[in-house]
Amino acid sequence: MIDWHCHILPGIDDGPPEMEQSLSMAGLLAQAGFSDVYCTPHLMRGCYDAGNAAVREGVAALQELLAVRGIPLKLHTGREYCLDEYLLTSLEDPLPLGDSLLILVEIQPGITADMVRQVLYSVVRSGFTPVIAHPERCRLLEPSLIPGDSRGLPGFIRNMFTGAQRSRPEQPSPDASGNPLLDYLRDLGCSFQGNLGSFNGYYGSRSRQVAETLRRLGIYDRYGSDLHAPAQAPAILGT
Numbered sequence: 001m002i003d004w005h006c007h008i009l010p011g012i013d014d015g016p017p018e019m020e021q022s023l024s025m026a027g028l029l030a031q032a033g034f035s036d037v038y039c040t041p042h043l044m045r046g047c048y049d050a051g052n053a054a055v056r057e058g059v060a061a062l063q064e065l066l067a068v069r070g071i072p073l074k075l076h077t078g079r080e081y082c083l084d085e086y087l088l089t090s091l092e093d094p095l096p097l098g099d100s101l102l103i104l105v106e107i108q109p110g111i112t113a114d115m116v117r118q119v120l121y122s123v124v125r126s127g128f129t130p131v132i133a134h135p136e137r138c139r140l141l142e143p144s145l146i147p148g149d150s151r152g153l154p155g156f157i158r159n160m161f162t163g164a165q166r167s168r169p170e171q172p173s174p175d176a177s178g179n180p181l182l183d184y185l186r187d188l189g190c191s192f193q194g195n196l197g198s199f200n201g202y203y204g205s206r207s208r209q210v211a212e213t214l215r216r217l218g219i220y221d222r223y224g225s226d227l228h229a230p231a232q233a234p235a236i237l238g239t
């Protein structure tokens, strides 16, 4: 299994402050069945400003210690970019997800739909594919809600990965979201990354309901833990 969104690197953003905590998170992810983790610290001007070199160095240092500790996890570089007026400038020196042209982008509250359209259109024109981080937590992207159940982790996580990680949709329904912005982004070719914790209520019942609806619409093509600390693992990963 692949974790496409994880704040596992120490001392870079609001993830773990110390390397020992990063190692603990790595152990818990491996225990939950993950083989690959994309290390995606925030890049948010004025808040989390660490450069790409710090991310690359952090990945190399943690990977080395994983080998020493015998933790079977392959790390990849990445960032969680903030969709703001600086994003296009930041992409002049990009740090995509691993060797791909995928750019993980989060849409913060307060951003307008017009800005989302304009910025992500420009990102695509620049040759990148935006991966929308946890759309279920973004009010702008809420579809018409479909009541659904939630089946608990970690078995449900495994079902999602085997069923929806690489191919979409599970049940095609391309025109049914009821949200023009969501449809626009899908037509633009964006990828959508769901947070595992959204499906078990970690972020509240509304996020869970939206996540279930988006999953039924076949929106997601990848998932991530969005883990920031070892203490979150029991609730998010079931470990």
Ligand SMILES: [Fe+2]
Residues within 6 Å of the ligand: 005, 007, 080, 226
């Ligand atoms: Fe994140």
